[in-house]
Each structure stands twice: as structure tokens, then as C-alpha cells.
Amino acid sequence: MRTPPATPLPSWTVGDLTVHRVDEVALPPATGPWLLPDATPEVVTGRNWLRPDFADRAGVLRLDSHSFAFTVDGVRVLVDTGIGNGKERANPAWHDLRTDFLERLTAGGFPPDSVDLVILTHLHADHVGWNTRKADGAWVPTFPRARYLTSRTEREFWAGYAMDEARRQMFRDSVIPVERAGLLDVVDVPAEGAEIVPGLRLVPTPGHTPGHVAVRLTSRGGTALITGDCVHHPVQLAHPAIGACVDIDPRRSEATRHELLGALAGTDTLLLGTHFAPPTAGRVITDGNAYRLLPVPAV
Template sequence: MIEWSGALGTVDVLFPSVPGDLWRQHESWLEPDFLNAATGEWQTNAQTWVLRSAGRTVLIDTGLGSEEPREAGVLEERGGDFLDRLAQAGVRAQDVDLVINTHLHSDHVGWNTRLADGEWVPTFPNAQYLISRADFDFWNPVNGHTPASVFQSADDIRAAFNHRILPIHQAGQAVLWEGDSHRIDEDLVLELAPGHTPGSAVLRLESGTDRALFVGDLVHTPLQLIEPDHEICTSEDQVRAARSRRRVLEQAAATNSLVVPAHLGGAGAAEVTQSDGTFSIRGWAALADA
């Protein structure tokens, strides 16, 4: 379900290691869904995925949220109809059993909570929230880490944790998973893919013959599907992020798994292949929006 869609920053700033001629070389298929070639702006979505697994309703990330001031003013253009649209798709807040935060950047945890009588409370009252311990500890302001992000101030980072994560933990609804992986059920497994943040994770789905990897912010532009060594500037450890991406793409190609990034516009998922260490996009899968 797409919460917001539009242009957000220029690719020369967001992806500083990508030479301009590489964007120009691929702009014929990157435009218009992934790149505004005229302005050089990155085209992106903020979105949430809904799964049904083992009789449970699962949300993957919770978008931007509402009622939170942001320095990136363009994001204020979004509407506040997220929960209404979710209900129209057949999912009421009380129906959600599990929320998976692939990582704790503010654009992935926004609807974890909502304001009720001046207090931040869990939006999904009956859900467990799966959060990596590594990210919980890293973003917790009491631990004094200094993130690398150039798009969020210290105040924004503190507010995101205190308003969107801490109330979940205090309500006893947070499950802080640790280690390299966390099995959810027989079809779903969370796997650590650090770099963008210390606790960034990929959700692996294997059900019958269906295979998918919900990769969160491991991929921001489809250019990274064929040039995986280039990283966005907001990652905490760019070398480690690129290493994680290459490993996950190798897994996707070997298992014929659909790659589903968090922010891609247009077609929401891609099939990738690998030959002699080089990746290519075999096809796109357009996923229905609620």
C-alpha cells in the first residue's frame, strides 16, 4: 500500500558514487518511475506490504505516519488516510497480528504508533512488533550513537525513537530479535542484512513454489540491482551495506526469488539473474496497491 509517492532529492547527492553518465546510460528505463531525468531527482514511494501467513495478518514496515513534524517538508504533502485505506483493503488496525520493522528509520516506523489523548500508543493494539535488537540499541538516544544520516537532525531521530518505538516497548508489544536470523513461521524468516543500519533485515518468504525477498532499504533504486556496489548516502556503513546487497541478490538469483524493495515506484518487485558475477533484471512484477 503506497502512502506517499514523489521526488525526493537529486541522485547526485543521494548516490554520490554513481557517475552521472551511468544514470544517463540507463535513464530510458529508469524514467519516469525511478528517475526524473530532467531534474535529476530520485522518484520514490513510502509504502507498506500486507501478507497473510499461518493464519496471521502481517505488515512489513509502517510508512511515514502522521502528526510528526519533519525537516523534509516535501513529506508533509502526504495525506493521513493510511488507516482508512488499510481498512478498505480489508485490514483493520485491530486485525493486525504482526508488524515487521525491517529497520528503524523514521519512514519505516511512522504508523507503529498514533496519538491518543496526547499520548503515543501502539496503532495496532493486538500486534507483536518484530524489531532487531541491533537497531533498537543503535537508535535508542540513551546509548549516545551519532548516526550518519544527512537528512535527519538529532531531534528528529530522538523523536522517531521516543514516539514510534519506545511506546511499543513500554506496552510489552516489542519482540527484540537477535542473531543472524529469526524464524516467524514455516514460510517466513527474518535475516540480518546490516549496513544501511546495524539491524537492517530482509524478510524471506518461501511458500510452496513461491519465493520472495522483502529487502527493505537494501535497494533504493533498480540501478543497484545491476550495479550493487553503489550505496545511498544515508547508510551507516556503506561498504557493509553493499556487501549485504550483493549477498542477498546472489541468494535471489540462485533461488528464483522475487526482490521486493521498500521504495521502488512503478513495478514493485523484480526478478534478477546472475552470470559471471554480473546481475541483470529478467523481469518486473507489478504488485497491486491497496
């Protein structure tokens, strides 16, 4: 049987690199008011540039769950693994999903057994779900040839955290099986970041969680930054003080956004939002005393 041709994924070019978006699911409208409670309809409708892509006319935020896949220095990489299928979750929008994420990933040219490196920006349920899949009644690593990578600060924080049952369940089905398989590596990420392979650097962006990292890509003068959850939605460019209800350290999270956005504003760096609805990516420009996103659509 002939292998079917790959189905193109939405993608962006960064120098010689191609960054692909692997869609999982559009999050329900109730996600915005829960996640970013200070992003009220009045705040959102006050920024016309957010509509129609990132919010509707009533000021309801649009948010997605997706991953990014690319090849850098010969290493096939997946950044964050979404919510996952068949997971027991307290959030009804994440509970027992049945999406075609793996089929999309495979059709886009990244079958699970071809992935070399899985980067976890942090250990939250909607970023680690496809770490594992169920086989013969047990949760097993989805990417058996890959090294899974997160920051040492992140893993050590959760190891000492008094988890509720929902978070313990997430670790049981999506983190611990990877550790038991010997596939999870932790890395020290100093202030200047940590180069994992040439062209790929982890950048510390703490606050949402203590060990949260963003992912910086560089190639032939092109630069991109994958946000993870240091920025959940473009409304936070206009209002960096707006934080997420699940930020571990809200003040530090806000400080991280101010620092990051200030460094990106006016540069050619492509910002790729892990929860940004399409067009998902753009460049940060100054807008009054804050910022806005100048979208760069995928091809």
C-alpha cells in the same frame, strides 16, 4: 450499517500467499540526489531499463514509501510502517504528513486492530512512522493487538547511539510508546536467519544499519524477499557500490548488496522493494558484470 467491500490493493502471488502493497506517498524528486548521491543522471540514463518506471528521461530517480501486508500461517503481518501522519521531522518531505495510509490499509482488508505482527526492518523514521497515531494528544500504538518485532542488534545499537534531536524525536513518538505499551519484541537474527512463523524468516542484511533485516517469504515453492533498505532503488542492481548517504556502515552495506543480489540472480525469487516505485517487484537477472530487475507488475 453494512461494512463496505474491501478495495483491492496492488498484490503479487507467492505460492499460496498474497503480498499486498499499501501505498503511503510518492517521494519528491529531490529524494534521489540526497539519498543516493552517486546515482547521478549520467549513471542513471546509462541504464535504459530503468526508464520509465524507476527514473525519468532526465535520470531523476523515482522512489516511493509503502508497506507490505500479507497473511502467513494464519498470522496477519505488516512489514514496515512508513513515515506516518503528523510527525515532527527534519526532512521536509516527511514532516507533518496527511496521507490516507490507514484508510487504504483498512479498505484493503487489514484494519489496524486485525494486524497480528508488525515487522520493522530497521528503526529509521520512514519505516516506523505508523507504529503510532495521535489520540487525545498522545502517541499510542496504531496496531494495539500486534506484536512489533525488530532485531535485537538494531534496538541495542540505537540504545547506545548518540542521537541528534531529530532522531530522539522519532524515538519519542514512534518507538518508545510501543515499548511502554509492552508491544515491542526484539529477536536474535543469526547468519542463517530467524524463522518467525512457518513461511516467514528474517534475514540479516546489515550495513544500512547494524541490525537491518530483510523479510523472506516461502510458500509451495514460491519465494519472495522484501528489501527494507538494503536496496533502496533498482539502480543499485546495476551498480551495487552505490550506497545511501545514511548508511551507517557503507562498506558492509555494499557487501550485503553484492551477496544478496548474487544469491538472487537467476532464481525465481520475487524481489519486493520497500522504496521501489511501481511496478515495485521483479526478478533479479545477470546483466554484464552486475544485475538488473525484470519487473513483475502487481495485479
